[in-house]
Each structure stands twice: as C-alpha cells, then as structure tokens.
Amino acid sequence: MKGGVDMQFTVTAKIQVMVSPEQRQLLDVTLGTYRKACNFVANYVYQTHDLQQFSLNKALYYRLREEYGLKSQMAQSVFKTVIARYKTILENQHEWIKPNFSKPQYDLVWNRDYSLNDAKFSVNTLSGRAKLPYFIRGMEKYFNGSYSFGTAKLVKKHGKYFLHIPMTTDIPESLDSDICNVVGVDRGINFVVATYDSKHKSGFVSGKKIKQKRAKYKQLRKELQQRQTPSARRRLKAIGQRENRWMQDVNHCVSKALVESNPKHTLFVLEDLSGVRSATEKVRRKDRYVSVSWSFYDIEQKLKYKAALNESSVIKVNPRYTSQTCPICGHTEKSNRDKHKHIFCCKACGYTSNDDRIGAMNLYRMGINYLVDSQVPDTVASQHI
Numbered sequence: 001m002k003g004g005v006d007m008q009f010t011v012t013a014k015i016q017v018m019v020s021p022e023q024r025q026l027l028d029v030t031l032g033t034y035r036k037a038c039n040f041v042a043n044y045v046y047q048t049h050d051l052q053q054f055s056l057n058k059a060l061y062y063r064l065r066e067e068y069g070l071k072s073q074m075a076q077s078v079f080k081t082v083i084a085r086y087k088t089i090l091e092n093q094h095e096w097i098k099p100n101f102s103k104p105q106y107d108l109v110w111n112r113d114y115s116l117n118d119a120k121f122s123v124n125t126l127s128g129r130a131k132l133p134y135f136i137r138g139m140e141k142y143f144n145g146s147y148s149f150g151t152a153k154l155v156k157k158h159g160k161y162f163l164h165i166p167m168t169t170d171i172p173e174s175l176d177s178d179i180c181n182v183v184g185v186d187r188g189i190n191f192v193v194a195t196y197d198s199k200h201k202s203g204f205v206s207g208k209k210i211k212q213k214r215a216k217y218k219q220l221r222k223e224l225q226q227r228q229t230p231s232a233r234r235r236l237k238a239i240g241q242r243e244n245r246w247m248q249d250v251n252h253c254v255s256k257a258l259v260e261s262n263p264k265h266t267l268f269v270l271e272d273l274s275g276v277r278s279a280t281e282k283v284r285r286k287d288r289y290v291s292v293s294w295s296f297y298d299i300e301q302k303l304k305y306k307a308a309l310n311e312s313s314v315i316k317v318n319p320r321y322t323s324q325t326c327p328i329c330g331h332t333e334k335s336n337r338d339k340h341k342h343i344f345c346c347k348a349c350g351y352t353s354n355d356d357r358i359g360a361m362n363l364y365r366m367g368i369n370y371l372v373d374s375q376v377p378d379t380v381a382s383q384h385i
C-alpha cells in the first residue's frame, strides 16, 4: 500500500480481425503450419528435455525452415511458445508431459511479428507481411500512449480470427495519506453488496433478481443433467458458460457503480475470503452454489482493477466475527445477532440495527483502524460512526 510504487495493470484486449478470402487462406496456412511446427518441436523437447532456445535453434532451425517453410522470426516464436508451454506443465504437474497443440494459433511478439495502429493489424505470415483491418470499437483508449502491447495470440474460432493482446499500463498506487473516504463492502447473497461509508451512509445492491435468475439456471441444469444425451451435455456446458458471462457482467456493473459513486482516494474494505470455507460459510446452506465463492472472488478482482484506475485502493481484512461484532462498541457475541429476525442488538451497549448493514459497518470500522494503525494524519481517522 505504501510508498506510491507504480503498479502495472494488464488487460487482455480481444479484437476480431477482418479478412478477405485470399487473406483467410494465407492465415489458415500460417496458423496451421505454426501449429504443426509447435508439435514437431514439442516432440523433440519431449525426447531431449532440452528447453534452451539457443540449442533448440541449433538443432531444429534448419528443419523448421526447410520442411515447414518458417522464416527465422516465426521459428524463434515457435521455440518460445513450446518452451513456455513445457515450463507451465512442469510447474503445475511436475513431470514431462507432451503438450498437444491442437488448435490453430500463432504467438506474436510486438513490433517483430505484429504491429497495430488505429486502422490496421500487420502480421508476419508465411508469404510476407499481411495488413488486415480489424474492429476498432472499444480499442481507441489503448492508443493514447500509456499502454504497452505484449505478446499477442492470433487464434481462429468458429471460422473467425481473433487477436488477444495483453495491454499493460502503469497506475500510480494511491497513498494511504491521500485517502479521504472509507467504504466497507460486504459481499453476500441477499445483497450482492452492502456498503457503509465515511458519510455514515449505507448502500445496498439487492441480490433478489440474481437469486431468482440463478434458481432458474439451477432448475434448467437439473433437468438437463437428468438427460444423459450428448446434446443435453452440450446444452449444459453452454448454459454454464452463459451463466458465468452473465454473472461477470453483473459484477462488472456493481464494481463500476461502487467506484463511480465514490470520490478518488477511496479505501474499499473487503473481507478476506481467500479460504473457500469462509466464503461458503457466509452463505446459507440452500444458497450454496459452487459459483458463489467464484463470484465473490470475481467481484473483488474487478473492484481492485477499477479502484486502481480511479486512484483508490482495496484492502482485505480478517472476516472473523464481522457479523457478530457491535460496530459501535466492539462487543463480540454470537447472540448479538438474531438471524431469523434479521436484527442485530448489542448485548453490551444496546445498539440495534437491521443485520444486513452490520458486516459493512464493521468492515468500515476495520478500515478506519487500518488507517489509524498506519498513522495517517487525523482528518479521516478521527471520524467515528
């Protein structure tokens, strides 16, 4: 959090490339050859366990050139792709497993294998450079000079060509001492989020519609699961993907609203739900879907990203007792909260409230504690609930 160290943020832009019939053929041959060359090199590495680009180049370059028709740059790119894939496999599986490059793809190094301006995508192919138009909408912001373009992937999906480019930008991390507003953000089911901020205002995003839609999805999945046909399984998979996309869209809107409704230099305080157990514990038994903890995590990532772009920050705090602790006097007792009546009533000081806002109030209080502990000038730290 401290020191104003620059953070780097990377988003992957997905761009559809437009092609004429001739260009289509050229790309198909290029992607297909690249894929075959990857499998050829993967085979060699599997036998030799050689992961050095230099020696791979020495051993295989001639064949890549003669048999596959690759130029030097594409050959180097093939080596890089295969080495990277093996390293990932070794890291995750701890053994030599031969990867299979089954889909048409092509990894492209910026300014060597490809370049992109606000009109054309230019790429090395087996027969020289191809310049292709692409769908620019939504891409304009990446050309303002503050983004750097990473190693891209050209893929073919459903007969269309897409370019996946990691775009990286520097974001100055906001300093604790700049913080002018603290917001406790409690994630849940009945409310997607409940918030409590430095103006002592509570905010809620109702989860009612989401619950209903989830229930519909669940019902549909259940019916499809009972049918054991291949088409039912395909439908099931498609529905799962659709539900994920929809949930991500909801999370995008919620995190955007949170950031936009607060000033710059806001500190958002979330529960640390990195243990899956605590994420599901938050949720009543009948609401426990696998997707819940996934969605909690997703909203956290989106909030972090959007907050950083708005010079705000996110901290995570220990979630223990956030629903049982009195946000006024700090007294912690299980019976402070009556789950069935949705009432919180502090056994020590008598503070009473609807229990939906207690979590957010406690997170807010922990955010204030965090600022006090990091010894920030007392403008914010002196605010009390």
Ligand SMILES: [Zn+2]
Pocket: 326, 327, 328, 329, 330, 331, 346, 347, 348, 349, 350, 351
């Ligand atoms: Zn109390």
